Amino acid sequence: MGGVDVGSEGGKKRATNSDINMIPFIDLLMVTIAFLLITAVWVTNSRINADAQVPGPPNPTQELTPATPEKVLNLHIGDSDFGLVWKQGATVVSEVRVPKTQVEVGDGSNKIVRYPDLAKKIEEEWKQQGGHRDPSDRKLDQCILHSDNRTPFKEIIAVLDALYAPKREMKLPDGNKQVPVFNMTFSVR
Amino acid sequence: MSELFTRKHKNPHAHVIHKPGRRLMMHVPLRFVFNKVMGHGARGTNAGLNLVSFIDFLIVTVIFLLMSFSASGEIGVDKNVKLPKAENAEDIIDAPMVAVNGNQILVDGALAGSTRAIEELGRMQKIDELFNMLKNKRELWKQVQPGKPFPGVVILQVDQDVSALVVKSVFQTAAFAGYPNVSFMVGKLPSSQ
Secondary structure: OOOOOOOOOOOOOOOOOOOOOOHHHHHHHHHHHHHHHHHOOOOOEEEEEEEOOOOOOOOOOOOOOOOOOOEEEEEEEOOOEEEEEEEEOOEEEEEEEEEOOOEEEOOHHHOEEEOHHHHHHHHHHHHHHOOOOOOOOOOOEEEEEEOOOOOEHHHHHHHHHHHOOOEEEEEEOOEEEEEEOEEEEEOOO | OHHHHOOOOOOOOOOOOOOOOOOOHHHOOOHHHHHHHHOOOOOOOOOOOOOHHHHHHHHHHHHHHHHOOOOOOOOOOOOOOOOOEEOOOEEOOOOOEEEEOOOEEEEOOEEEEEOHHHHHHOOOOOOHHHHHHHHHHHHHHHHHOOOOOOOOEEEEEEOOOOEHHHHHHHHHHHHHOOOOEEEEEEEEOOOOO
């Protein structure tokens, strides 16, 4: 802005107005922003739980009592359909087949396969057959995944994503939390 | 003063050199100064830039980035591993990392076996090198933290094209080495609901 120099008598009186130079401050802000943008974490990864049920050595002090085996969901990945088989010990309680209708999400080379129908059916099956429903029950229903050895890992993840879609409330020490209804493990055969 | 700039009467003494000193703007012998003083000036050629809003923008951006800044950074993903994506996944935790790309098995960046032997054999098997490394890690953890229960958690970073046979073999080897709680690292998909 223009101004008028009112002059000073022999330079004795200090000017009453002084301008603050904002240029270094703007430089500082821009360098800070550049640093934070370069070091920012843009990609977030998550995890899907699985559990290997490794049998441990028997406890000699514990009396062996015959316990009623719990119902376990066996999820078979087939070529054209999925098999949902509830077993209690060696007894097959129910068996349902779900067609393998995949839905592709994304575009180009980033297409992701999902199975929404499988997720819905798993939820229905759990509502009918699931044993652990109460929020105070900290145990989860077990699911054993049977897949061909040649199945690519991305398909297994798509199936796991469908398996972990149904959730229930669980009371935890730090408050109520929505947890998946199933805990998955792989079948060895 | 106006006689300086009239076309009819020219003052022969208008451009005489005067002694230096203070003078009123009306007596500056320049037409544009005279016009400005008289109120007939043209628009100034300099335009002032209002930087206040720009500085506000920079400050808000810095505050936002500072609040989302994470000093611990991201958990490194092996560059040869392309992770599959899933929606129903949980937050990542700090645990030993086993990466499986097309050919190699790595534990926290160190080579721990090859996938070729598993694929050639065609059946699930225990991977000795991986087993030994994970077992040593477990022993070391117990020595460092003797009073605490061992969590037994390991994270698998598996490339999306790796076969189920390799995944099962790694999974089972980790379980037998004392890591029964396995988590698969995936990319996060936004919620579809």
